[in-house]
Amino acid sequence: MASILGANGQPILQEIASIERDINRVFYGRTLTNTDDTLISRGGGKGLKIYDELKRDAHAGAVLAKRKLAVTSRPWKVDPASDKRVDKRAAELVQQALEHLRFNHLCKRLLEATLKGFAVSEVLWELRSGMVLPARVVARDARRFVFSMEGALHLRTPSNMVEGEPMPDRKFIVHRRGADDDSPYGTGIGGMLFWPVFFKRNTITFWLTFADKFGSPTALGKYPNGANPPEQAKLLAALSAIAQDAGVIVPEGMTIELLEASRSGTVDTYEKLVRYMDEQMSKAVLGETMSTTAAATGLGSNQAGVQNEVRLEVAQDDADELCETLNDTLVRWIVEFNMPGAGLPRVCRDFSEPEDLVRRATRDKTLHDMGWEPSEDYILETYGEGWTRKAPAEPQDDPAAALLAAAGTNTAADPADAAEDPQFAEGKPLQQARGFNAARQQALVDGADALAGQWRTLMGRRVEDLMSMLDETGDLVQFRERMAQLVDAEPDPKAVDAIARATFAGHVVGRGKAPAKRSIAERLAALVRRRQG
DSSP: OOOOBOTTSSBOOSOSSOGGGOTTOOEETTEEOOOOHHIIIIITTTTTHHHHHHTTSHHHHHHHHHHHHHHHTSOEEEEOSSSSHHHHHHHHHHHHHHHHTTHHHHHHHHTTHHHHSEEEEEEEEEEETTEEEEEEEEEEOGGGEEEETTOOEEEEETTEEEEEEEOOTTSEEEEEOSOSTTOTTOOOSHHHHHHHHHHHHHHHHHHHHHHHHHHSOEEEEEOOTTOOHHHHHHHHHHHHHHTTOSOOOOOTTOEEEEEOOOOOSOTTHHHHHHHHHHHHHHHHHHSOSTTTSOOOOOTTOOHHHHHHHHHHHHHHHHHHHHHHHHIIIIIHHHHHHHSTTSOOOEEEEOOOOOOOHHHHHHHHHHHHHTTOOOOHHHHHHHHOSSOOOOOOOOOOOOHHHHHHHHHHHOOTTOGGGOOOOGGGSTTHHHHHHHHHHHHHHHHHHHHHHHHHTTHHHHHHHHHHHHHHHHHHOSSHHHHHHHHHHHHHSOOOHHHHHHHHHHHHHHHHHHHOOOOSSSOHHHHHHHHHHHHHO
16 A cells, blocks of 8 residues: 655645646636537637527527426525524524525525536625624626635736736635536536537528528529529529519519428427427436426336436535635625634525425325324424324214115005004005105115225225336336236125125115015015025
């Protein structure tokens, strides 16, 4: 193992592979140059401005703004260094100072480093309430700055446009993103985003040419031999008028033809290429595509959820790096100017996601089915106020017993109990038959209601199987095949028995005759017992 000690046995403290010894860099005096390959090859005299021009593309501008909003839309707070009183006061001071600065606007300007590699903002200090506090933080054009060999910030001025003038401490906030080999210029995503935007712009140019060429025919004018230039000019003017006027006139002897352009291939080739470039922009900026572009996925694949998690991971990383920059610069300066010796507070963004209560409720239901009962405190803590415990439901009657009870209790239509009316003695049999039929119909309705009320008990297991199958399968074809297998599976014996008993009782009630001595319930009960025996 190589030794970390020098010749005198002491640790080697100095930096060895420093940037100024890098053979891959070009230096102008004591100034570092930006090694971004895209800037070198395509920047020309514009420099970082070519990355600003990327935002003029609708899709690129939208996804860049979306990445910023994913950070600034999160609530921010300032945490004290400890529970000491002085540390809490320092955190309150920083909180008030940041609120005075339109903090989210400041963060959006510093997040330009995501695109360009680095961003610079100048702090304008003022004396307020006896303290040195930032009055404003103004974003500055990154093209105006360079970095020295030591990484110090220099401002390019008309009198010193190459090396620039060194800037004072505690004055400029420099936020860097993706720096390679500790390069102070950072490495933004502009170099990766430039080419999809470039190819898209050229594709749209070809697309418009294609639409112009094949959208309308080309006019061809022919003039006879010996036509003089004025006559030729008249023919050319007539051809130009075809695109605007419904009719044109030409001198005698001259003809106009319309040429239809022939083509091969599909018409939507350009559109597909443009959409493909949009997807590459989304990947370059957000790390995924489904939050900006609709896509068909397999049933239950949850690809949208997975890609959204990727987008949130990118946003949280942006927020963490930005907060580190602010804590090391602006937050530190405010405390050191006004409360030296106090612990340094830290500003941070809250990326905690609210719990998925649907998933929690599904898990709670599974535990309840396994025999566990949640406590009242747990319900209130998890699902909030406004809940009361439901009264226990009365046990459901057996459908067959419900038919028996419904038929037996409706005795008003029993002919044996009907009061004799001498005035209608001749119509008595008809009245008895109608009353008895009404009782049978009502008994069937009541029994069917009782059976329908037990669908969770009878069919709940099969419904759960279907829902689990729907979550597991990837598409409708697999779901259909699994359903075919489920149809051939053995049904629940309890459900079969309950439906069979209800069906038998229904047949008995439907075919029964008017009882003579025993009630309907007694006769049906006897028949059911006979069948079971």
